[in-house]
Amino acid sequence: MxxxxxxxxxxxxxxxxxxxxxxxxxxxxxxxxxxxxxxxxxxxxxxxxxxxxxxxxxxxxxxxxxxxxxxxxxVEVIGHRKNIKLSGHNLLVDVEHDSILNHQNDIYELIGKVPGVLHLGNSFNVLGKGAPVYYLNGRKVRDQSLIDNLPVDQIKSLKIVAMPGADYDTSGSPVIDIKTKILGDGVAFNAIGNITQAKHLAYKTGFSSTYNSGKFDLYGKYYYRRNNASESSDYDKQVLADTIWNKMQHIESLTHSGSHTYSAGMTYHLSDKSELGMLYSGMYTDGKVETRDTFCVVPNAGPAYYLFDKNKSKNNLLTHHVNIYYDASLNHAWHVSVVMDYISKASNTNSALMENHIGTSSEVSYMGHSKWNVLASNFHATHDFGKWGTLGMGYDFSYSEGIDKIDYERLKFDGRFENKEVKNAVFINYELPLGDFSLSTGIRYQNLYSRRKNEKASVIETHSDNTFLPSVTLSYSHGLLVQNLSYSIGTERANYADMNDNVTYVNRYEQSKGNSQLKTAITHSLSYLLMYKSLFLTLNYDYIYRPLLPVIYSLEGNSAVTVSSQDNLSHRQALAAMLNWRNTYKCYTASLTGFFQKSIMHYPGIDGTTFHDGHPSTILNFDNDFKLPKHFLLSLSWQQVWGGYMESINVKSSSSVNLSIKKSFLNDRLRLSLDGYDIFNGDRNRACRQIYNVRSSFNTKYETRKVGLTLTYRFHKIKERENQTSAEVEMKRLGIPEE
Structure with missing residues (x-):
């Protein structure tokens, strides 16, 4: 041989x-x-x-x-493509050639199946670093509806970054960068319909279309979503003060909402290496929420008090978003990207609260109006020096202004509030290949200025933060083994709408209060990633200086009233580990993910004592996908959460099992998906905590057990235009499978 x-x-x-x-x-x-x-x-x-x-x-x-x-x-041709791999400090996911990922119903189901990502409730934990910030084709997403309604068949790949460098504007959060396909000549048109039945019915319908002719790409989308959902919550509080107050609260809420989202845009290809794009997107939503609240206050001595609340609220939101960008490669070495965004949002709220307390009733109504305008732009440039690496630099700018109006009889503050925020940031980063090693380092400087004006009280509050955010990553790749070690600094800043001393009335036993003394939290992060064959490991250590923490305490002089607020603690540490194994054997693909997190934090207790976080939390997720004959795809997933402490909150155990079966017809033009969620109704949000002199626990149940049916029909499939090598052309001509 x-x-x-x-x-x-x-x-x-x-x-x-x-x-x-x-x-x-x-x-x-x-x-x-x-x-x-x-x-x-x-x-x-x-x-x-x-x-x-x-x-x-x-x-x-x-x-x-x-x-x-x-x-x-x-000739019998058999091919296998590695669709998920670690490259430097980025996890690259080839969605286009993974027949499991590219057959999911939406972008969020797709992301939830990626190794290193856990789907927790309505959010994701990405590589043990928390919820992600989304980028689309290298540009930060400022309108979440663009992600919500992105058709899966338009997605080419994902890049997941656990420790973003200086060129990402994320304040240390992980990044999911979505790359879409480049349109080929002709028309593509997709229609989708989804119906979900739990206790209440919800549905979504809409279409997306693309058209390319020569140098022009045109695209448009429209979706309508109707949601009806109920929620049931039980809260128990015990206030340890001069009188021991036992509070029991049961809340039932029903939400009806509808939303129209629409977008249209174009891309003009100036050349094979440069393009100019423009996009408009808009959304209109309206909703109605009905809440019934039963509140019982029982002191250790004396009579009990009962409070019955009924709240009806109507709201609407109108959003406009315009995006313009220019992207070009110059002289085979320089790459330039310029992006501008303008966003306008206006919302209106009408609410009526009826209280029944000790045989007497009262009604409080309020009307609210908010309007926000955001202007953001950035300029990024990179230069490729070949074997000497790549140098990147850029400038990010954003300006936002908003007006909040409220007329609320029993609110301790009302009137008109004006908010402004200006952010300026510059960065520089450098990547150098060193054989099997590669080094990436950078630093970002940003100034954040905010101004809040209370016209009624003639009070102006200003805040300014200046931060330097360095990052460094060392990567090693040899054969099937890829490793990298990263260090970075990130920040977490409280919403400046909370950075005041205003008190908000909730009910006669509860208040919420701002805190004008809040400081920006600074996080030092150390992360290690390893991939070898089918194994993927992440280890994270975070040290947070001045962490922001929700607190609750009894009101001085009236211990029956509890006050919710935010405060800075001295420090917090967190250890997290995530291990994933994903492998395919013939028609069966298994993905097993284990997540472990230990929080180390001390926080104030009763009468000057100190509490600390206890045992760690652990999560296990097991996905099973079966490619069956006749284009069937059967999926079964199981998630088990074992209780543990997360930032002073002791989360209780829960579990969920999901089952789906998908079928393709008409040469994959028609797709049907039948999905069952939380089949055994075990997904509950249960937790307890004690801070200062208040012990609290809650048990919230959403409509998680439901069944859904999704139909997608592609009248004309999307054709992709790309610059392929002759080898790739021959791979397709010879019919070599791409996975």
Whole structure:
């Protein structure tokens, strides 16, 4: 057997009668193995391309002479593509060629199946670092509806960054950067309908369309969503003061909401390496919330008090968003990106609260109006020095102003509030390849200025923060082993609408209060990532200086009233580990994820004592996907949460099981998905905590057990235009599978 190492994308095999063209995928090495025939003049009996990502096997070719005619129908081609890999400090996910990921109903189901991502309630924990910030084609997403309604078949790949560098405007949060496909010539049109039944019915319907002609890409979307959902919560509080107050509260709420989202845009390709784009998106939502609240206050001495509340609220929100961008590669070394966003939001609220307390009733009504305008822009540039690495630099700017009006009889503050915020940031980062190693380092400086004016009280509050945010990553890659170690500094700033001393009336036993002395929290993060074959490991350590923490305490002079607020503690530490194993065996793909988090924090207790976080929390997630005949895809997932402490809150155990079956028809133009969520109704939000002199616990149940049916029809499939190498063209021509 003779082994020939290939680094070019085609080779002529055997006496000019048979040609096979292969490509080098990623950086893997391909080897041709030849089993020579027994007789002189015979050509190789078997030809195989072997590497870590793909292989090609030819059969029925033993003892072939040079005069034998062979057609490609005699060749069986088998290929395997590694769709998820770690590159430096980025987790790269090839959605386009993963037949499990690209058959999910929406972007959030897709993300929830990526290794290293846990779907917790209505949010994600990404690589143990918390909720992500979304980017779309390298540009920060400022309108979440663009992600909510992004069709899965338009997604090419995901880049998940646990420790973003200085070029990302995320304040230390992880990043999910979504890359979409480049449109080919012609029209594509998708229609989608979804209906979900729990206790109440919810549905979504809409369409998306794209059109390309020469240098122009045009696209548009419209979706309507109607949601009806109920929520049930039980709260228990015990106030340890001069009198021990036991408070029991039961809340039932019913929400009806509808939303229209729409967008239209164009891209003009100035050349193969530069483009100019413009997008408009808008959303209108209206909703109605009805809440019934039963409140019982029982002191350790004296009579009990009962409070019955009924709240009816109506609201609407109108959003406009305009995005303009220019993206270009210059002289094969420079890459320039310029982005501008303008966002306008206006909301109106009408609410009526009726209280019944000790035989007497009262009604409090309020009307609220808010209007916000945001202008943001950035300029980013990178220069590729070849073997000497890549240098990046940029400037980010944002300006926002808003007006809040409220007329509320029993609110301790009312009137008109004006808010302004200005952010300026500059950064520089450098990446250097060093053989099997690579080094990435950068620093970001940002100034954040905010101004809040209470016109009624003629009070102006201003805050200014200046921060330097360095980051450094060292990566190592050799064969199937990839590792990286990262350090960065991030910040968490309280909403400046809370940075005041105003008191808000909730009911006669509860208040919420601002805190004008809140400081920006600073997080020092150390992260280690490792990928080897099917294993993926992340380890994180965070040290948070002045962490922001919700607190609750009894009101001085009236201990029956509790006050909710925010405060800075001295420090907090957190250890987190996530281990994922994902492997495919024939038609079965299994993904097992374990997550462990230990919080180390001390916080104030009763009468000057100190409490601390207890045992860690642990989560196990097990996904199973079966590719069945006739284009069926069966998926079964199970998640188990074992209780533990997360930032002073002792979270209780819960579990959920989801089941779905998907089927493709008409050459994958029609897709049907039948989904069952939380089949055993075990997904509950239960927790307890004690801080200062208040012990509290809550148990909240949403409509998590439900069944859904989703139908997607693609009248014209999206055609992709891309600059392919000749090897990739031949891979497609020969029919080599892409996964």
């Amino acid at each position: 003779i082994k020939i190492s290939m680094k070019i994308n085609k080779i002529l095999v055997a006496l000019c009668f048979f040609v096979i063209i292969v490509s080098q995928i990623a950086s893997a090495r391909n080897i041709i193995a030849r089993d020579m025939g027994a007789n002189k003049g015979d050509v190789p009996a078997n030809i195989a391309i072997l590497d870590s990502d793909s292989n090609v096997v030819a059969k029925n070719m033993t003892g072939i002479s040079d005069s034998t005619a062979i057609s490609l129908s005699d």
